Amino acid sequence: MNKNPEIFIYTALPCEAKPLIARLRLKRLVQIKPFAVYCNETLCLTVTGVGKTAMAAGVAYSRALFAGMDTLIMINIGVAGHKTEPVGTAFIAHKIADAETGRKFYPVLAYSPPCLSATVVTASKPQLDYAHDYLCDMEASAFYETASRFATGELIQCLKIVSDNQSAPAEGLDARQVTELIDCNITQLMLVIDELTRLAAHIAPLSPACFDRLCQHYRFTASERMQLKNLLTRWQALTCRQPLPAVDGMTTGKEVLRWLEREVNAVDVVL
Incomplete structure (x- = not known):
């Protein structure tokens, strides 16, 4: 098992993780049973399952596996719905709100994102009425709230790809399409990782x-x-x-x- 990954990536769905596993040449840690965990020399990818509870558990579990690192990069990448934004468009979250608890989080964008930023609202059920001008998902708030226990806010980011909207509703979305959407935006993810890696180098280690x-x-x-x-x-x-x-x-x-x-x-x- 890799003892010192510096970058932790989280997806809810296996189809979101599939292109990352291939492109980044990740190997599954077969001895890990509660979650599907994949690693290379510097990166750990965890597939958590759908929903806030699953995401929170996956983040906490992966960090317990690799305890001891102080300066960590933690990224949630996945798909989200929007009222009007074109399918395939990537956004970095500058605000994350939990629809049930009302809690709000404001990721620190202490770098130049490679794409536009947007608000993400996390709900326990899919939001299929497309009535609001923000991104809708089912994990971001739990990811951010849990990750903030383990990493500094500047290095916790959420990258969402629009998968459905009023013109292309989620009912017609399948796993293959989700995989293609993530695959087409891996360059955006790598740019975010590069920016955060440079930023992490300037964050002083804890005295x-x-x-x-x-x-x-x-x-x-x-x-x-x-x-x-x-x-x-x-x-x-x-x-x-x-x-x-x-x-x-x-x-x-x-x-x-x-x-x-x-x-x-x-x-x-x-x-």
């Missing part, structure tokens, strides 16, 4: 002293340690490595994570 000190004083699970690393890395990037405020009055790792997330978000809003 271990603060992380080690917090881990000595509070108990964190393996997943919580990854969240802690991500939040501390974001704090360093946003504050130019200013010292973290004193951690007072907290007794558990979960309390520390909630406090640190509030501190990081407060700095992000001010900036």
